[in-house]
Amino acid sequence: xxxxxxxxxxxxxxxxxxxxxxxxxxxxxxxxxxxxxxxxxxxxxxxxxxxxxxxxxxxxxxxxxxxxxxxxxxxxxxxxxxxxxxxxxxxxxxxxxxxxxxxxxxxxxxxxxx
Amino acid sequence: xxxxxxxxxxxxxxxxxxxxxxxxxxxxxxxxxxxxxxxxxxxxxxxxxxxxxxxxxxxxxxxxxxxxxxxxxxxxxxxxxxxxxxxxxxxxxxxxxxxxxxxxxxxxxxxxxxxx
Numbered sequence: 001x002x003x004x005x006x007x008x009x010x011x012x013x014x015x016x017x018x019x020x021x022x023x024x025x026x027x028x029x030x031x032x033x034x035x036x037x038x039x040x041x042x043x044x045x046x047x048x049x050x051x052x053x054x055x056x057x058x059x060x061x062x063x064x065x066x067x068x069x070x071x072x073x074x075x076x077x078x079x080x081x082x083x084x085x086x087x088x089x090x091x092x093x094x095x096x097x098x099x100x101x102x103x104x105x106x107x108x109x110x111x112x113x114x
Numbered sequence: 115x116x117x118x119x120x121x122x123x124x125x126x127x128x129x130x131x132x133x134x135x136x137x138x139x140x141x142x143x144x145x146x147x148x149x150x151x152x153x154x155x156x157x158x159x160x161x162x163x164x165x166x167x168x169x170x171x172x173x174x175x176x177x178x179x180x181x182x183x184x185x186x187x188x189x190x191x192x193x194x195x196x197x198x199x200x201x202x203x204x205x206x207x208x209x210x211x212x213x214x215x216x217x218x219x220x221x222x223x224x225x226x227x228x229x230x
Binding site: 004033035040041042043044045047048056058090092102103104105106107108 | 118150155156157158159160163203205217218219220221222223
């Protein structure tokens with residue numbers, strides 16, 4: 001059973017640029033959620049994807065967008081990067097309707113915006 | 115909106131001491147409650163969960179009881195080990211919020227340091 005994998009592990013971007021982060025969900029899972037974890041804070045829910053469509057969104061602006069592919073992997077895209085976007089970005093996979101049972105998290109992508 | 119409040123850290127204890135990390139929540143619906151642990155350089159791991167009032171979640175010697183009357187889910191362990199040093203997050207999932215999202219709402223985390 002493969003776990004949740006994220007790439008890249010670290011990334012440095014310049015303010016105003018765009019970035020794409022990737023996530024492969026755990027085998028058998030069909031739902032992917034993305035979180036932003038600022039230094040010293042708890043993760044904040046960005047959005048969730050199910051059946052290749054956004055299925056819920058937290059308090060993040062539209063420049064945060066995503067995709068889910070037929071194999072349930074997912075991308076997080078952030079446009080017009082700001083310094084405050086520097087954070088650890090976590091991906092979690094689960095079965096639809098069973099997040100209350102368990103969500104499996106990847107190790108995250110550390111994004112630094114300079 | 116939903117929120118989770120947990121005690122600020124760092125919490126420093128000696129090995130074999132008793133641990134309590136307090137967690138209280140505010141939710142519009144009837145949430146499920148979770149404790150996650152994050153070891154240095156790693157992602158989040160589910161430690162335990164409870165889905166209804168008076169349920170007790172337990173794992174690896176850790177326990178937490180869902181107290182609806184006090185909206186609390188305090189984490190306890192009778193005898194901590196150095197290997198328990200990590201950041202602990204209390205979280206809730208409130209499918210009844212009407213938002214349609216399955217996202218978890220996390221507290222800010224409590225950094226636990228166990229000294230030999």
